[in-house]
Amino acid sequence: MAMISTSLHPSRFQHLKTLRALAVGLAIGFAAPVFADNLPEIQRLIKQGQYPQAMDKVDAYLSSRPKDAQGRFLKGLIYTEMNKPGDAIAVFTKLTEDYPELPEPYNNLAVLYAQQKQYDKARTALEMAIRTHPSYAIAYENLGDIYAKLASQAYDKALQLDNANTATQNKLALIRDLITTSGKGNVKPQASAPAIVAAPATAPAKPATQPAPTATVVATAPGAAAAPATAKPVESKPAPAAAPAPAPAPTPVPAAPAKADAASEDIAKAINAWASAWARKDMKAYFAAYASDFNTPKSMSRKAWEDEREDRIAGKPGKISVTVDEPQINVNGDKATAKFRQHYKAGSLSTSTTKTLVLVRAGGKWLIKEENSR
Secondary structure, eight states, X not given: OOOEEOBOSTTSOOOOEEOXXXXXXXXXSBOXXXXXXXHHHHHHHHHTTOHHHHHHHHHHHHHSOTTOHHHHHHHHHHHHHTTOHHHHHXXXXXXXXXXXXXXXXXXXXXXXHHHTTXXXXXXXXXXXXXXXXXXXXXXXXXXXXXXXXXXXXXXXXXXXXXXXXXXXXXXXXXXXXXXXHXXXXXXXXXXXXXXXXXXXXXXXXXXXXXXXXXXXXXXXXXXXXXXXXXXXXXXXXXXXXXXXXXXXXXXOOOOSOHHHHHHHHHHHHHHHHHHHHHHHTOHHXXXXXXXXXXXXXXXXXXXXXXXXXXXXHTTSOSOEEEEEOOOEEEEETXXXXXXXXXXXXXXXXXXXXXXXXXXXXXXXXXXXXXXEEO
16 A cells, blocks of 8 residues: 655654555555545545645545545545644544454554654554554565664664674664665655455466376366377288287376365365355354464464454454455365455445465365465
8 A cells, every 4th residue: 555654764754744646546455336425536635735625525525424434544644644643643543443454544553653753653553454464565564664763773772871882883884774775764655556456367377288196176178188009010920911900099188086176166165154154253163264273363372363353253343244256276185275356344344355265174174274365
């Protein structure tokens, strides 16, 4: 998503600004539907720097839909552009409370905190963004910049206590050089909003020259029949050459094992059951879809991860909807990868993400070992 940028170098700390591309892209994780009512007009006013007019429009928009996350996010951006960080922080903080599954409000909070030199709060907000969306690259990059700033402060303090320590001097110089040369000391904004509604491009599968006997695939082209071998005539002297022996009937190349198709069907059913349990807020069935050695985000304990997921799913009021498109499944023995579009709705929130699951077969069931989204 487009980011608010800030210098992390102590002598170059600059006033934060919202990248204007954010107002156009609105990379908050919402998929189509098409922006309703006057949201495009609000974005146009932000892009043109007409912030008071944009604020009037967004207030009018929110008057009839006060919980709308898109409108509230835009209001936070307008406050930021109007140099009202306290109001912007209040808007983004409330968004994280009402929609804890969205990483972008955490990310913007982090940069606003960094502007105020509250680096511990900035770090905490970025860690929440990453926990919510483990593949959120910009949050990782910004977290690295926050760590660099904290390291710079620590080395500065060390030199105040021992200014003759050459090792610390060298470390501080390296950190400052890193901050200065990486984006000229700024938290690097993403130039454009990520495409979160377009279906992912799928590279064509490379045809296997000769599949191994145990290989399992989702779909295969019909195999060509083996070329018939021609027997040489048997010669004996002085008898004339014998007539050529008839060629053996060609042996057809078998198609992919039937169990591959059966495994793919089982995996698709397991994914749909997982999504259904999520939508029903059936936490027992939801957690049962995960393997006992599931790779939890940020190496959290299984209990901490389950507590967090239960709070976000069962603890959220109102109905939710979770549906998935037909997955692309690749099976290899007792391990498989499934890639699909996941659609989530809760109240006025509607998101669509590309999700990749790594599943393993255990006890006759396909269970989720890894879960990644973008």
